[in-house]
Amino acid sequence: ETGVTQTPRHLVMGMTNKKSLKCEQHLGHNAMYWYKQSAKKPLELMFVYNFKEQTENNSVPSRFSPECPNSSHLFLHLHTLQPEDSALYLCASSQGQEETQYFGPGTRLLVL
Amino acid sequence: AQKITQTQPGMFVQEKEAVTLDCTYDTSDQSYGLFWYKQPSSGEMIFLIYQGSYDEQNATEGRYSLNFQKARKSANLVISASQLGDSAMYFCAMTYYTGTASKLTFGTGTRLQVTL
Numbered sequence: 001e002t003g004v005t006q007t008p009r010h011l012v013m014g015m016t017n018k019k020s021l022k023c024e025q026h027l028g029h030n031a032m033y034w035y036k037q038s039a040k041k042p043l044e045l046m047f048v049y050n051f052k053e054q055t056e057n058n059s060v061p062s063r064f065s066p067e068c069p070n071s072s073h074l075f076l077h078l079h080t081l082q083p084e085d086s087a088l089y090l091c092a093s094s095q096g097q098e099e100t101q102y103f104g105p106g107t108r109l110l111v112l
Numbered sequence: 113a114q115k116i117t118q119t120q121p122g123m124f125v126q127e128k129e130a131v132t133l134d135c136t137y138d139t140s141d142q143s144y145g146l147f148w149y150k151q152p153s154s155g156e157m158i159f160l161i162y163q164g165s166y167d168e169q170n171a172t173e174g175r176y177s178l179n180f181q182k183a184r185k186s187a188n189l190v191i192s193a194s195q196l197g198d199s200a201m202y203f204c205a206m207t208y209y210t211g212t213a214s215k216l217t218f219g220t221g222t223r224l225q226v227t228l
Contacts, residue, residue: 042218042221045215045217101147
């Protein structure tokens with residue numbers, strides 16, 4: 001499934017760096033999501049956007065800042081992260097919020 | 113609260129055999145959706161199959177079928193004629209509506225290894 005792309009695929013950053021993750025969906029969907037997948041833990045929903053409006057913030061620390069300029073693009077801005085933030089960050093999209101979610105390949109993030 | 117339980121951390125199956133991956137769920141909602149995703153080592157989460165809570169027939173997609181037993185709150189995935197490429201993590205998931213948004217909650221996954 002190449003309908004959802006994510007860049008970069010791998011990212012190593014220091015705790016004082018600022019970086020951004022990008023997600024783009026080519027499926028004409030209206031809802032987009034950020035998930036965090038840490039080792040040996042279930043996927044955790046971070047943010048939900050529906051028609052560019054944020055509808056869910058799952059108690060995510062403010063060092064993660066999402067941005068959704070349009071229904072096709074979703075960003076996750078990162079700053080002053082902690083080593084425990086190292087994980088696989090997955091983006092997903094769906095036609096509507098109750099429809100099947102399609103995922104991108106993820107960004108593997110390592111915070112040193 | 114909604115919860116997905118996958119009790120099999122790992123499973124082995126021989127090539128060409130069938131395998132069942134277990135999933136039970138807990139919800140008080142009347143309307144919900146159940147999903148199975150496959151995650152190879154590359155990391156991408158691949159959608160496999162969907163079952164709606166009001167669907168009377170079990171969902172099927174090629175070699176994948178979902179054994180939906182509503183009264184037991186189980187939604188097991190059956191993979192027929194296993195192939196080496198089926199080796200991956202498999203996640204069961206369920207949608208639920210919070211009042212403001214629809215969310216997808218995942219189980220902890222089952223790692224399937226297909227052997228020769």
